[in-house]
Amino acid sequence: MSTFSLPDPGGDTGSWGTELNGTLSYFKDTQDSLVFSVKNYGAVGDGVADDTVAVQAAVTAAAVAGARTYIPSGTYKCTARLDLPSNTNITGAGDTSILKFTMTAVANNCIQNADFAGASGGNSNIRLSNLVIQGSGDGTPAGPGTVVSGLVLRHTTDVEITGCKFYRIEGISAAWQGVARGRFVDNTIYEGGRDGFTCWGFGTLVRTEDIVCANNVVYKVGDDAFATQGNAPGGPTTMGQPRRFTYSGNTIYGQPSVDATPAGRGIYVRGASEVSITGNTISDTAFAGIYVAYDDEGGTWNATDITVTGNTVLRAGSAGDATQPRRGLWFHRVDRLTVSNNVIGDSVTEGVVLD
16 A cells, blocks of 8 residues: 655655645645734733733734634733624634733623624624633622623624633623624633623614523532523613523533522523523532523513423532522423423422422
8 A cells, every 4th residue: 555645835846746835835825824823913921911902903903804813822911801803713722822801890891892882783703712711800709799701792693602711700701692693612611700601682783592502611600600681681672582592511510609699590591582401410509400480671571482301400509598599490481391301309499390
C-alpha cells in the first residue's frame, strides 16, 4: 500500500507540488485574514493591564469584516462593558481564555449586544465559544441589590453560545430578552449571584422563540438555574407568548437559599408555550426542582403544551427553608401537560403537585 502526505505551503517543489503550494498558500492566507486576534489590537492578557479597549476594537473590526475574534490563552481584564455588533463570532482556547470583568454593584452588564435599546432594529448572528466569562461576584447569592450581570442580549436573533464558562457573575449569568433562534449548549455556570440562564418575552421587536438549552452544567447559583418567563419584570411584551423551548440533558445542583425569597428552582417555566423538559438531572435545589406556572408578570398566559419526561429530580428543596414550597415537580395553571418517566426522590415536601 502506498502512503501519501500533503505538503506544507512552500515546502515541496515539482510540477504538481508547485500548483498545490500555490493553492495551500492562498487558503492559509485567507484563513488567517478571517481571524482577528485581540493581541493584534494591543491586548496583553496578563490580568493586570486594562484590555477593555483592545478587546472591543478587535470584536468590532472582526464583525465588520465578517471575521472571527480570537481570544488566546490569558486573562484579559475588562473594566467596562463589551458591546457585540451583529455578526460577532468570538472564540477562545478554552478554560485558559478568560475575560475577567471588574465592575461591581452597578446597574450594568459585562457583555451585551450593541443595539441593546433596539433603536436600529436589534442585532443578529452572535456567537461565543470556548472561553471563560468571569465576573466580580464572591460566589454567594446576590439578593435584591444592584449587581452586574454577565451576557445580556435584547432584540437579537440567531444566537449560539457553546463551550463557555460563566464564573462568579455578580447578577444573572446569561439573560436573553426578546431573542429568537438561540442555542445555549455545552456551557458551565457556577457560583453566580442570581439566575444561571433566564429568557423572557420582551419589547416590541423580536418574539422570544426557538430556544435550545442542552447539555449545560449549572451549580451553586443564587436563584433559578434556568428560567423561561412570559414577560420581563416591569411590563408585558407585545410580540406574543414566548414559545418553543427545549431544556435537555442539563445537570443542575447545589442551589443556595436566596434571602428567604421563593426562588432557587432548577427549571422554572412561567407563561410560555411548547416547552420540552427532557432528560435533565436536578438535585439539591432551594425551591422546586421543576416549576411550571402561569405568567404573573403583567400577562395573562397560562403555560401551555408542556412536556416533562425522563428527568431525575433529587432532594428538591434541601437547600431551602420552610418559607419555600420544596417540591419535586410543581405545575400551577398549566394547559395541555404531559408528564412521564421521571424519577423523583427525597423531596423535602411533596414529590409532584398539580394545582
